[in-house]
Amino acid sequence: MTMSSLFTPRPIGFARTPFKETAHVPKGLGTKHEANGTLEILPEFEAGLKDIEGFSHLFVLWMFDRSEGFELLGAPPGEEIAHGVFATRSPFRPNPIALTVVELLKREGTLLHVHGVDMLDGTPILDIKPYLSSIPAESLRRGWLDEAEKRRAAKS
């Protein structure tokens, strides 16, 4: 193992979503992801899905496969102030890994029908994990995002 190559990522499947282009994915402050999609898991990984249907929500780790390079500072869509990449969901990350929480609607063999997708159609999926617990809403502080939403509300 070298520092420049920790492991070799491989797709465990691909996402089917309504979004053919980046411009189609809802973005910006307060966006809710309400689209349905399908996670098509490769047949050789099907055994790894055993008992997944018992979970209402899943973490999906996927690859920003249509983003090149990374930017340590950037202003998210709809936000005028630049923030650090680790304080945003920017696709331009040192490791181009994305994380989405989806609701599992139904499993059919290697197909996971899910609600709440925000990735492009054809996106490689790296991992799926059960969503086990939540931070209580009253314990969450959301930094620049809360402030940006307040600024936007004050303008409208």
Add this chain to the structure above:
Amino acid sequence: MTMSSLFTPRPIGFARTPFKETAHVPKGLGTKHEANGTLEILPEFEAGLKDIEGFSHLFVLWMFDRSEGFELLGAPPGEEIAHGVFATRSPFRPNPIALTVVELLKREGTLLHVHGVDMLDGTPILDIKPYLSSIPAESLRRGWLDEAEKRRAAKS
């Protein structure tokens, strides 16, 4: 890009935790992670931390760098029944990526002091993202985990 090499993962930093060996990490049903640790971000990525201190909780993506290979089916610690790897937090995954939610206690330059670590000391960190929202507890179903906890409670 080939199917077998989506991108080249690199560490953005390393975790300092009280756990020098796998056996030291609290595991099993109902485990709460109460240990404090430090995420030491590499100096070249420091700009990416701007404004992160505004968030109370962070997603930390890290690498299971001391696990070899993967198992599609396995019984988690304290559980007698095998489940699919994508329905567990097993370290033996096709892509050895782990996800932990931590509470951010304090930032000092490139050091993030956090609560709730469960990774080994020296673990490579791949990414950090702000924790923005939670699924309401009443909407969560936790599949085999709820059932396993009930079985254990019935035994004791």
